[in-house]
Amino acid sequence: MAKLVLFNKPYGVLCQFTDPQGRPTLSQYLKQKNIYAAGRLDMDSEGLLLLTDDGALAQRITNPRHKLPKTYWVQVEGTPDNGALDQLRRGVELNDGPTRPAKVEPLSPPELWPRSNPVRERKNIPTSWLSITITEGRNRQVRRMTAAVGLPTLRLVRSAIGQWALGALKPGEYSETQIHLPQPSPRRGGRKR
Structure with missing residues (x-):
């Protein structure tokens, strides 16, 4: 049995347990060893x-070979047109190569907690929300994808990874479960011909 912790990471917290610079880390929220x-x-x-x-x-969970979908609620600056949405759906060219196609849908503003550092909004520029599901996980990928189609990301909240969802967890809260991992099937002897 494997232990799995679902954690709602707050804004401004590093995804590690220590930081030599003294920035907020997971250790302030999670005491499991x-x-x-x-x-x-x-x-x-x-x-x-x-x-x-x-x-x-x-x-x-992390190996791109498994193509585990990750869904993000993304607040972007501007109003996406069909061209930008189609580009995201087909995959966009980034400096480290093209992305896989993404599932992208307009989203009504989700009911979220206030962020500790409020999102900067400009009076004369509208913002929009998108639900974006990707099956890879490059560095800052969703932010780079939206920027590539002219829609800078203002706020990014991951809502699901595979079968696991954020649910009602508030920032800093977690739930813990046990997962039974199937044993890999034994390989048969001999080589394929």
């Missing part, structure tokens, strides 16, 4: 972070 983040969220991103004590489970 021997658990590690399965994936990351930037300091300025919020929402679902999974932590586990099992390396095999962490690998299944």
